[in-house]
Amino acid sequence: MSTPTQQQVMDALATVNDPEIKRPITELGMVDSVEVADDGSVAVHVLLTVAGCPLKDTINRDVTAAVTKVPGVASVDLTLGVMTAEQRAGLKEILSDGRAQREIPFAQPGSLTKVYAIASGKGGVGKSSVTVNLALSLAAQGLRVGVVDADIYGHSVPAMLGVADTRPTQVDDLIMPVPTPSGVSVISIGMLKPRRDQVVAWRGPMLDRALVQMLADVYWGDLDALLLDLPPGTGDVAISLGQHLPSAEVIVVTTPQEAAAEVAERAGTMASMMHQRVIGVVENMSYLPCPHCPPEDDHRLEVFGSGGGARVAQTLSERFGYDVPLLAQVPLDISLREGGDVGKPIVEADPTAPAARELTKIATTLSGRGRGLAGMQLGLTPSSKF
Numbered sequence: 001m002s003t004p005t006q007q008q009v010m011d012a013l014a015t016v017n018d019p020e021i022k023r024p025i026t027e028l029g030m031v032d033s034v035e036v037a038d039d040g041s042v043a044v045h046v047l048l049t050v051a052g053c054p055l056k057d058t059i060n061r062d063v064t065a066a067v068t069k070v071p072g073v074a075s076v077d078l079t080l081g082v083m084t085a086e087q088r089a090g091l092k093e094i095l096s097d098g099r100a101q102r103e104i105p106f107a108q109p110g111s112l113t114k115v116y117a118i119a120s121g122k123g124g125v126g127k128s129s130v131t132v133n134l135a136l137s138l139a140a141q142g143l144r145v146g147v148v149d150a151d152i153y154g155h156s157v158p159a160m161l162g163v164a165d166t167r168p169t170q171v172d173d174l175i176m177p178v179p180t181p182s183g184v185s186v187i188s189i190g191m192l193k194p195r196r197d198q199v200v201a202w203r204g205p206m207l208d209r210a211l212v213q214m215l216a217d218v219y220w221g222d223l224d225a226l227l228l229d230l231p232p233g234t235g236d237v238a239i240s241l242g243q244h245l246p247s248a249e250v251i252v253v254t255t256p257q258e259a260a261a262e263v264a265e266r267a268g269t270m271a272s273m274m275h276q277r278v279i280g281v282v283e284n285m286s287y288l289p290c291p292h293c294p295p296e297d298d299h300r301l302e303v304f305g306s307g308g309g310a311r312v313a314q315t316l317s318e319r320f321g322y323d324v325p326l327l328a329q330v331p332l333d334i335s336l337r338e339g340g341d342v343g344k345p346i347v348e349a350d351p352t353a354p355a356a357r358e359l360t361k362i363a364t365t366l367s368g369r370g371r372g373l374a375g376m377q378l379g380l381t382p383s384s385k386f
């Protein structure tokens with residue numbers, strides 16, 4: 001077999017994406033040198049963005065696999081180095097695409113990324129569970145999905161996505177979102193703290209800065225959908241988000257319980273006051289399928305009562321003068337909780353479970369609305385009453 005050319009090896013390397021940046025390593029200036037010997041042995045030197053890059057094993061594996069596939073390659077000797085400060089500055093330049101720093105790409109008029117904020121009136125109703133399962137369902141449809149965990153009280157999203165202890169890589173002041181096993185990228189307010197166990201006791205301006213940092217200083221690339229897990233209630237983060245991303249569409253999560261529904265209505269109204277459109281309500285913990293009854297009876301135990309989701313949807317529809325549908329009623333399911341605990345969300349771990357099907361239904365409804373500018377809020381202020 002003939003000796004492979006250097007171009008063939010470069011073409012193979014162009015198929016390898018940096019796992020965090022999700023662009024070919026050849027475009028990012030990461031391939032420092034390629035040498036091909038007459039006997040078909042290939043030496044490749046790849047530069048990592050930072051020393052101790054957590055994903056160097058993935059890069060090692062992907063580069064070796066891609067080059068090995070080139071006809072005539074007898075062996076691959078891959079060595080890894082680290083970019084100099086100058087090379088990193090060049091990379092940052094490539095990634096910023098000429099965009100000014102601290103500009104939120106999703107807030108630009110031509111942005112095609114759909115931004116969904118997941119809100120709730122009170123804590124513990126399943127907002128984070130809905131966020132991660134929705135993210136995975138959208139990704140399973142082939143969409144590029146990012147998740148921002150802006151829940152200062154909970155920040156449970158990274159653990160639910162299986163990357164609890166991962167810190168994001170930073171190229172100077174540009175932060176790389178953390179890739180997860182399911183293909184979605186995540187950044188969490190918890191990742192911005194020096195220590196994971198540190199309590200966030202930030203006031204409005206600090207929270208605003210953290211939110212902007214997660215939106216503007218993170219290299220998200222070209223996303224189809226960005227999901228934001230908001231803290232419960234109508235606090236500072238919701239106000240900041242409304243100011244920075246009025247085009248975000250809001251999904252309100254509630255339980256069937258009267259008390260939860262009432263505060264959920266307030267969270268929805270708050271979003272509307274910030275000129276955001278509320279696109280639907282998810283009722284979580286709707287019922288417990290009776291564990292002792294035959295499945296065909298479809299006997300349901302209404303642990304938290306009933307009707308909360310429908311009530312929020314109806315109230316918000318009347319209040320805003322447009323249809324706010326009830327998107328799903330997700331039952332209580334032990335495997336949903338377990339999936340969250342072990343970092344394997346139910347839509348992936350047990351996709352045929354009724355809870356998983358309801359969560360997938362939300363993604364189907366959302367993606368049916370299409371990518372792009374259609375359906376975006378026009379910035380008109382609806383009349384609002386608490």
Ligand SMILES: Nc1ncnc2c1ncn2[C@@H]1O[C@H](COP(=O)(O)OP(=O)(O)OP(=O)(O)O)[C@@H](O)[C@H]1O
Binds near residue numbers: 355
């Ligand atoms: N349908 C469900 N069935 C069983 N367990 C659930 C269900 N929904 C959520 N849970 C569990 O309830 C707990 C709270 O859920 P989750 O963290 O998603 O709520 P949250 O509204 O985001 O809470 P917080 O505001 O405190 O972050 C988690 O342990 C989660 O696994």
